[in-house]
Amino acid sequence: MKLWKLLPVLLLSTPLACLTQGEIEEADVYKTPYAERMKMAEDKFYAAQKEGKTVTGVIVEGNTLFNNTIEPQNKPYKQPYTQEEYDAVAISAERNSKLFILTEDGTLYYPTPPQGQLVSESEQAHRIDRVLTEEQKKGPKMFTWATLVPLIGREVEVSGEIFPGYSGVKGINIEAIQFEGLYIVGQSEESV
Amino acid sequence: MAAKKTITIKSIFYTAVSFTWIFGLAAIAHIVMVLIEKHNPVIKYDYAWGCAIIGFLTIYMTRWCKRDGWQSFWGVLGGLGLWFAWEYSLMYGGHRMGVTYTFNGSYPEYRIMKWSFMAFLMVFTYLLYQESARCNFIYFLRRKLKLMRGVVATGKIDNYGPRTAFEYIMITWAGYVLLMIAYDDQIFGPESWFCYALFFVSFSVFFYLIYKLLGYDKFGANLRYAIPTVTVLWNDVEILAKWGMLKEPWVHINWKIMSVIIAGFAISTYLIIKDLRRKKEGMIESKDIV
Numbered sequence: 001m002k003l004w005k006l007l008p009v010l011l012l013s014t015p016l017a018c019l020t021q022g023e024i025e026e027a028d029v030y031k032t033p034y035a036e037r038m039k040m041a042e043d044k045f046y047a048a049q050k051e052g053k054t055v056t057g058v059i060v061e062g063n064t065l066f067n068n069t070i071e072p073q074n075k076p077y078k079q080p081y082t083q084e085e086y087d088a089v090a091i092s093a094e095r096n097s098k099l100f101i102l103t104e105d106g107t108l109y110y111p112t113p114p115q116g117q118l119v120s121e122s123e124q125a126h127r128i129d130r131v132l133t134e135e136q137k138k139g140p141k142m143f144t145w146a147t148l149v150p151l152i153g154r155e156v157e158v159s160g161e162i163f164p165g166y167s168g169v170k171g172i173n174i175e176a177i178q179f180e181g182l183y184i185v186g187q188s189e190e191s192v
Numbered sequence: 193m194a195a196k197k198t199i200t201i202k203s204i205f206y207t208a209v210s211f212t213w214i215f216g217l218a219a220i221a222h223i224v225m226v227l228i229e230k231h232n233p234v235i236k237y238d239y240a241w242g243c244a245i246i247g248f249l250t251i252y253m254t255r256w257c258k259r260d261g262w263q264s265f266w267g268v269l270g271g272l273g274l275w276f277a278w279e280y281s282l283m284y285g286g287h288r289m290g291v292t293y294t295f296n297g298s299y300p301e302y303r304i305m306k307w308s309f310m311a312f313l314m315v316f317t318y319l320l321y322q323e324s325a326r327c328n329f330i331y332f333l334r335r336k337l338k339l340m341r342g343v344v345a346t347g348k349i350d351n352y353g354p355r356t357a358f359e360y361i362m363i364t365w366a367g368y369v370l371l372m373i374a375y376d377d378q379i380f381g382p383e384s385w386f387c388y389a390l391f392f393v394s395f396s397v398f399f400y401l402i403y404k405l406l407g408y409d410k411f412g413a414n415l416r417y418a419i420p421t422v423t424v425l426w427n428d429v430e431i432l433a434k435w436g437m438l439k440e441p442w443v444h445i446n447w448k449i450m451s452v453i454i455a456g457f458a459i460s461t462y463l464i465i466k467d468l469r470r471k472k473e474g475m476i477e478s479k480d481i482v
Contacts, residue, residue, distance in 0.1 A: 030232040090295040091378060122290035125300065141444060147293045184297035 038144055041129040045176040048159040055101060055109055055172060056157040059148055061089035062098035077104045081153045093149045096122055101158065101172065111148065112171040115163065123174070124148045128158075131178045143183040150184050151177075203409040207402070209460045210411065210418035214268070216457025218422060221272060222442035223450060225279070230445075240280030247273020247357070254353020260412035261468045267356025268415060275361055279305075296382060298375055305365075306372035312365055319362070323347055327359075328404070329420075356416055363423045371430055382434045394427040411464055 032040070048054050058080050064070040070089065072080030080102065081089060093099055101109040113120035127145040136142055156179045163171035228236050250270035257263045279301055285291075286300030293299060319325045320339060324347035334344050349355065370390060373379055380386035401421040408414040432438035441449035 030234055034231050094292055094294045096290060096292055121287060122292065124292040125287070125290045149292045150295045150297060152295060 038129065041176045042131050045131045045159045045178065049157070053162075054157050054159045055103060055162070056155065057101040057103035057107075057109065058155050059152045060100050060102045061093050061152060062100055063092055064089055065100065072102060073106055078155050086153050090149075090152055093124065093152050096124060098122075099124055099148045099152065100169075101156065108169045109162070109172045110165060110169050111174050112163065114173045115161065128174050129176045130183070131176050133178065133180070146177050146179070146183050151179060154179060154181075199406045200409060203406050203414075206409050206411060206414045207405045207418075209463050210414040211402075211405070211421060212456045213460035213464060214415070214418040214422040215425075216453050216460065217268065217272060218426060219442045219450070219453045220457060221276065222440070223445065225276075226443055226445060236280055237284055240277045240284075243273040243280070244277030247271070247275075247277065251354050251357045254351070257353060259468065260349075260352040261410065261415070261464075263352035264356045264412045264415040265464060265468065267353040268360055268419065270353065271357030271360030271364075274357065275364055278361075294375075294377075296375065296377060298372065302368060302372050305368050306376065308365070309369045309373065312362075312369055315362070316366075324349065352412065352416070356419075359416060360419050363420050367423045367427055371427060374431070375434060382431075387431060387434075391428055391431045394424050394431075398425045398428070411467055415464070 029037075045054070058072070058078060060072045060080055061070075064085075065072060070081065070085050075081070089097075099111065101111070103109070111123035113123065124147060127147055130142075130144050130146045132142060132144070156177055158172065158174045158177045160175040161173045163173070165171040228239060247270045250266050250273060254263045254266045254270070257266060282301035282304045283299075286304055291300035291303055294303060319327070320330055320333060323340075323343070323345055326345060326349065331344055334340050374384070374387040374390050375382050398421065401417070401424060405414065405417050405421050408417055429438065429440065433440050433443070439446070441453070
């Protein structure tokens, strides 16, 4: 019984079986080198910006907005929260309460996965390609991705597909994001 | 318990090599994860499976290593493989459950890991009373708290491979749990007294551990003792990065610094292997501790 020697081969071949069809399709995206991918995202973002198809607004927290506990829509734009409110909504956001983008004209956008995707995760849980401004590119290296939670209460500009949504709240599948300052305030930036 | 040690040129050399090797390994492990996430995150879970399998097989393989030096060397690598798999499994869990990043930047997998602190305490409680555990910190607790009915430690040690792997996992686990609790703004926070205390205690303990490490002039014991030494220093590296005072080259992908670290790792690997191949002495004898 020397079949046990096949065990390592069997075990090592297991990962190949783990690639599902979805992963294989996703893998195609990563055949493009990282720098090229980032350049494509940047070009797409600036093209959308030129056509006026980007959305600019502040990130607001949904629970306190929809139960009328906090009214960021009635506060000065770019100052949606007091410090006390910010401390509370930041905790809620990292506990996965839903985040929205509130534009200056009062339109609310709900970040969504791409149209047609049935099974999805919270849009707050994954990284979004970050487009750096010209000024940011000249400075120290910065994060080239961002997630929404650390950006709560801050102004962002996003590009992506916009959906009519429901009852006045629009949907947006965010493809790229741009914002001033550090991703995590007070911490060193990364170049990843 | 280790016999009385004297610091010699030889022990300084062994310490420098062991420290460089363990530190380099940790830095390389970090940059590998960062590069996978950056260039091809799709492969990460397959990579994790690979690490788990190779890690397990490496530990299994140590049953054929007669010397504690080789066992420790492979044990560290096996432990690292399993640790990689554990981190990626938490990443996968975070993805499945939609766990977000925190507003101070902590990653989902480490947020989940933080809440394994009770599991850590349960395992640690077992180790605290496991007679063959040879950890100096556990000895200290046993003596001071009078935990044992009989001798502080007993039993001959033959399997340094799995023990080293387990030591690597436990110490790394402890480091992460401590850091994540320190970073949690709802418990302490990066600017809290706890985080500052952790920084300064780690800084002080690091020098004590280095002093102790200098007493080991064999790669077996030296490699094993370098694990907590590097991990305690790593706490400070992580906290400095959290405070924005340090840019970790393995996270920022600073190839100039990483080249030096990788070169140091390669040279130390060569020196360890060369030394272990040359040595002919057998297993070290572990006597009962009373």
